[in-house]
Amino acid sequence: MESSSLKQDQRSQASDLESMVVRFAGDSGDGIQLTGSQFAVSTALSGSDLATFPDFPAEIRAPAGTTFGVSAFQINFGSGVVKTAGDEPDVLVALNPAALKVNLPILREGGLVIVDTGTFVDRNLKKAKYESNPLKDGSLDAYRKIEIDISRLTLEAVKDSGLGKKDALRCKNLWSLGLMLWLFGRKRKPIFDWLEQKFAKVESIRDANIAALNAGHAYGETTELSANFTGFRIGPSELAPGTYRTVTGSQALAWGLVAGSHLSGLPLVYGSYPITPASPILHLLSQMKQFGVVTFQAEDEIAAVCSAIGASYAGSLGVTSSSGPGIALKAEAIGLALSVELPLVVVSSQRGGPSTGLPTKTEQSDLYQALYGRNGDAPVPVIAPRSPGDCFFMAIEAVRIALKYMTPVILLTDGYLANAAEPWLLPDIDTLDPIPVTQRTTPPEQGRAFNPFERDPVTLARTWAVPGTPGLEHRIGGLEKSYDTGHISYDHENHQKMTDVRQAKVAGIADDIPEQTTEGGEQSGALAVVGWGSTYGPIYHAVIRARAEGLAVSHIHLRHLNPLPRNLGNLFDGFDRILVPEMNTGQLVTVLRDRLLIDTIPLNKVSGQPFKISEILDAIRDELLAKAAE
Amino acid sequence: MNNVQTVSKPTPKDFATDQEVRWCPGCGDYAILKCMQRILPEIDARPENTVFVSGIGCASRFPYYMETYGFHTIHGRAPAIATGVKLANPELDVWVVTGDGDGLSIGGNHLLHALRRNVDLNILLFNNEIYGLTKGQYSPTSRIGTKTASTPYGSVDRPIDACQFALGCGSTFIARTVDTDQKHMPTVFKRAHAHKGASFVEIFQNCIVYNDAVFADFTDKAVAAEAQLHAIHGEPLLYGKEKNKGLRIKPGTVQLEAVIIGKDGVTLDDIIVHDETDKTLASLLVNLERPDFPMVLGVIYANPESTFEAEIHKQIESVKAESGKADLNAFIRQGRIWEVT
Ligand code: SF4
Numbered sequence: 001m002e003s004s005s006l007k008q009d010q011r012s013q014a015s016d017l018e019s020m021v022v023r024f025a026g027d028s029g030d031g032i033q034l035t036g037s038q039f040a041v042s043t044a045l046s047g048s049d050l051a052t053f054p055d056f057p058a059e060i061r062a063p064a065g066t067t068f069g070v071s072a073f074q075i076n077f078g079s080g081v082v083k084t085a086g087d088e089p090d091v092l093v094a095l096n097p098a099a100l101k102v103n104l105p106i107l108r109e110g111g112l113v114i115v116d117t118g119t120f121v122d123r124n125l126k127k128a129k130y131e132s133n134p135l136k137d138g139s140l141d142a143y144r145k146i147e148i149d150i151s152r153l154t155l156e157a158v159k160d161s162g163l164g165k166k167d168a169l170r171c172k173n174l175w176s177l178g179l180m181l182w183l184f185g186r187k188r189k190p191i192f193d194w195l196e197q198k199f200a201k202v203e204s205i206r207d208a209n210i211a212a213l214n215a216g217h218a219y220g221e222t223t224e225l226s227a228n229f230t231g232f233r234i235g236p237s238e239l240a241p242g243t244y245r246t247v248t249g250s251q252a253l254a255w256g257l258v259a260g261s262h263l264s265g266l267p268l269v270y271g272s273y274p275i276t277p278a279s280p281i282l283h284l285l286s287q288m289k290q291f292g293v294v295t296f297q298a299e300d301e302i303a304a305v306c307s308a309i310g311a312s313y314a315g316s317l318g319v320t321s322s323s324g325p326g327i328a329l330k331a332e333a334i335g336l337a338l339s340v341e342l343p344l345v346v347v348s349s350q351r352g353g354p355s356t357g358l359p360t361k362t363e364q365s366d367l368y369q370a371l372y373g374r375n376g377d378a379p380v381p382v383i384a385p386r387s388p389g390d391c392f393f394m395a396i397e398a399v400r401i402a403l404k405y406m407t408p409v410i411l412l413t414d415g416y417l418a419n420a421a422e423p424w425l426l427p428d429i430d431t432l433d434p435i436p437v438t439q440r441t442t443p444p445e446q447g448r449a450f451n452p453f454e455r456d457p458v459t460l461a462r463t464w465a466v467p468g469t470p471g472l473e474h475r476i477g478g479l480e481k482s483y484d485t486g487h488i489s490y491d492h493e494n495h496q497k498m499t500d501v502r503q504a505k506v507a508g509i510a511d512d513i514p515e516q517t518t519e520g521g522e523q524s525g526a527l528a529v530v531g532w533g534s535t536y537g538p539i540y541h542a543v544i545r546a547r548a549e550g551l552a553v554s555h556i557h558l559r560h561l562n563p564l565p566r567n568l569g570n571l572f573d574g575f576d577r578i579l580v581p582e583m584n585t586g587q588l589v590t591v592l593r594d595r596l597l598i599d600t601i602p603l604n605k606v607s608g609q610p611f612k613i614s615e616i617l618d619a620i621r622d623e624l625l626a627k628a629a630e
Numbered sequence: 631m632n633n634v635q636t637v638s639k640p641t642p643k644d645f646a647t648d649q650e651v652r653w654c655p656g657c658g659d660y661a662i663l664k665c666m667q668r669i670l671p672e673i674d675a676r677p678e679n680t681v682f683v684s685g686i687g688c689a690s691r692f693p694y695y696m697e698t699y700g701f702h703t704i705h706g707r708a709p710a711i712a713t714g715v716k717l718a719n720p721e722l723d724v725w726v727v728t729g730d731g732d733g734l735s736i737g738g739n740h741l742l743h744a745l746r747r748n749v750d751l752n753i754l755l756f757n758n759e760i761y762g763l764t765k766g767q768y769s770p771t772s773r774i775g776t777k778t779a780s781t782p783y784g785s786v787d788r789p790i791d792a793c794q795f796a797l798g799c800g801s802t803f804i805a806r807t808v809d810t811d812q813k814h815m816p817t818v819f820k821r822a823h824a825h826k827g828a829s830f831v832e833i834f835q836n837c838i839v840y841n842d843a844v845f846a847d848f849t850d851k852a853v854a855a856e857a858q859l860h861a862i863h864g865e866p867l868l869y870g871k872e873k874n875k876g877l878r879i880k881p882g883t884v885q886l887e888a889v890i891i892g893k894d895g896v897t898l899d900d901i902i903v904h905d906e907t908d909k910t911l912a913s914l915l916v917n918l919e920r921p922d923f924p925m926v927l928g929v930i931y932a933n934p935e936s937t938f939e940a941e942i943h944k945q946i947e948s949v950k951a952e953s954g955k956a957d958l959n960a961f962i963r964q965g966r967i968w969e970v971t
Contacts, residue, residue: 057895241971306714308712313701429958467699468678472678
């Protein structure tokens with residue numbers, strides 16, 4: 001039975017919305033990620049701002065139809081500024097009972113749910129652990145629903161393709177995509193182009209997919225659905241003028257590293273070991289060999305970082321990447337890099353921890369690890385991009401700091417940023433600042449020995465002399481070195497001096513990074529919401545909404561975590577209270593207390609899901625209204 | 631290249647640093663260092679193009695004493711760091727200095743993969759069957775029953791043979807030599823250096839403090855001739871003072887047999903001629919056990935294959951040639967882009 005229980009008033013209310021959150025959900029074999037990302041492409045091309053968030057199942061091949069095999073893709077798009085993938089979906093497309101079971105709880109009350117009734121048979125209901133059919137038992141009463149036998153309609157649409165039933169049913173995602181494109185007034189052309197390209201060699205599959213897409217679209221246009229439902233229309237957003245594309249954090253990060261290599265003129269050597277959610281960077285860079293990029297899939301995490309250190313030692317730009325468990329394994333080698341003072345970029349894509357934790361879920365719980373996770377007094381600069389597109393610029397920043405200060409740099413991203421996508425104003429690489437690099441080539445004067453630890457008086461960076469350079473042969477190692485000669489030294493005063501200079505070098509980077517500003521709101525007030533990394537989006541929106549309610553709140557977002565911007569303490573002084581939302585148990589809170597001697601208010605979440613705007617907004621209201629009233 | 635440097639040919643002294651050598655007096659490491667400083671000028675090595683990478687342990691102090699580029703890294707990781715060096719600059723002449731603990735225990739994985747990938751490295755494993763730097767614990771090459779600080783009742787775990795390991799890893803060059811043999815060691819080092827790809831050299835090195843004379847049964851001058859077989863490509867596998875002993879295939883088996891020419895009807899024709907490209911023979915030779923068999927030294931296996939870094943760079947060059955001038959601005963504008971006005 002296909003019916004729509006949409007009521008006229010609800011529709012007009014929905015179509016007035018400035019932004020809309022749509023969630024596609026189905027079995028991991030249903031092609032949900034493809035459907036979602038193609039919908040995103042079509043949406044971007046229509047000029048809306050957007051943000052996406054893929055929610056993969058933890059298992060690679062979970063049994064079909066089970067709740068733990070459910071894959072989802074969420075997209076938030078609108079005519080205003082969009083910085084998160086949205087809190088609660090307004091529309092849920094559920095391609096099987098398990099997808100409905102997992103995702104219904106987060107659907108906004110009164111939201112629209114589109115289900116494939118063809119899959120709501122006893123076997124699937126049982127697999128999803130439904131005791132009765134939710135389509136019949138009133139479970140969906142709080143929502144608007146569109147029930148369509150998508151399975152059957154897809155089979156009908158592609159019956160001339162010659163595909164067997166199993167392959168034919170695989171086109172279900174394209175059928176649903178066609179319907180969604182109609183619903184939101186999106187063009188089908190980009191999807192056709194994509195299908196043409198992807199299935200250029202297998203015409204039968206291409207044609208079947210096109211047929212399914214058209215059938216879904218036509219269904220929306222011609223069936224009774226159109227009688228009481230004319231679709232949502234989200235207009236173009238107010239993005240700054242320029243050329244855009246959608247970009248995920250992983251893409252932006254990979255491209256930023258290549259840009260850093262280009263701007264510094266040093267070849268990029270990327271040593272990495274497969275780990276979720278960092279692997280896409282390895283995949284992307286291995287497709288960029290035309291830029292001279294060397295990618296090395298090492299035997300383990302330790303070899304990955306060591307190969308990058310070896311490459312830097314030999315004069316290249318060494319980069320390694322991993323997630324928390326792998327970063328733990330690299331700790332000793334990062335200590336070596338900072339002791340021998342070689343440039344190294346370490347990308348850490350955080351995920352749920354501790355131990356193996358939640359590999360596919362996002363978290364920010366490796367801040368301590370980045371700042372402190374080594375033996376000895378071992379300071380390392382730490383930076384964090386705040387959005388997918390920002391990964392590009394922070395990757396360049398990591399390269400800049402590593403080369404200028406001859407130091408390892410840790411770039412903290414996370415699973416959310418890695419997979420999330422947003423429209424990105426394409427930069428012109430030719431206008432970016434070059435990164436100057438000095439590799440010494442002149443031998444010391446006759447009779448004088450070369451000291452590789454001779455320092456630049458301003459940056460305190462040591463001299464970089466690369467193997468292959470005549471007259472500058474020297475030895476380095478993890479044993480303490482003499483400040484004056486670079487030779488091994490066990491002298492205690494020398495160790496004090498070297499420890500101090502390593503500390504001072506990293507601390508001094510504070511003079512070379514931008515002063516902290518507020519993202520939104522005044523430079524002082526009753527409350528500042530301070531974040532770092534991927535919480536940027538929800539904090540941004542929560543602060544805007546709170547300010548619209550008349551609350552005196554500002555947003556401060558840190559991109560440099562070690563050293564902190566010089567003026568941060570002064571900036572904080574202007575606020576009565578500071579709220580710190582973090583996807584951990586309060587790590588930045590501790591750091592701020594340590595560095596600035598201030599007490600901040602933690603707002604913590606470690607559920608594997610990003611913050612919702614409403615969670616932060618509630619906390620702001622709580623601080624400024626409820627507590628203030630006490 | 632710097633002209634001043636290329637005018638005069640370096641001498642062994644030019645390869646020695648001014649750093650005080652800190653091994654125990656009488657340690658086998660001294661002889662290895664001397665040998666290295668001696669052969670580098672002979673093979674026309676340039677100090678600026680030569681890099682010594684080491685891990686942690688007594689042997690790993692080696693780079694500090696070589697007037698070349700040197701990197702004393704962390705425990706076990708030298709092959710991984712050296713791999714990065716070669717990926718960045720395949721032109722460099724890279725030597726890895728490691729020990730039985732560094733290379734076969736904590737760093738076993740990296741050694742395995744450097745050998746498997748055939749990175750063009752000269753890997754010298756100083757085997758003294760003990761942890762020296764940490765004051766005498768048994769190592770993965772220590773024989774069962776070895777009494778040390780950590781095994782006062784004798785070790786119980788089975789040792790690994792370095793060359794068997796290397797062969798199993800797919801090494802394309804395997805050789806053995808002895809620290810005190812200043813005639814044999816240089817020839818092995820030169821062969822290792824000439825080999826393109828990962829060259830694995832096991833050096834039996836005496837730790838005079840914690841494991842003295844552990845190899846004496848075949849390294850002592852008095853017994854060496856009878857107990858060592860110097861394998862030479864194309865020559866019969868003979869040993870003994872009179873060169874009247876040799877190895878043959880035991881009739882009816884796939885095993886080696888130590889025989890005496892002239893005894894039991896054995897003639898020179900029965901003795902196997904060493905073929906260093908024969909992996910099966912190499913595997914038989916590294917499996918021979920003392921004291922029933924001589925210790926086989928020299929180049930046991932050498933079969934060059936394309937190196938890892940050469941293949942990596944070949945791939946990069948072919949992609950470059952195919953795609954024309956790489957333009958990052960154009961690259962990030964591939965796919966769907968749109969204008970906002
Ligand atoms: S402990 Fe043994 S191996 Fe180490 S330096 Fe002394 S003698 Fe040589």
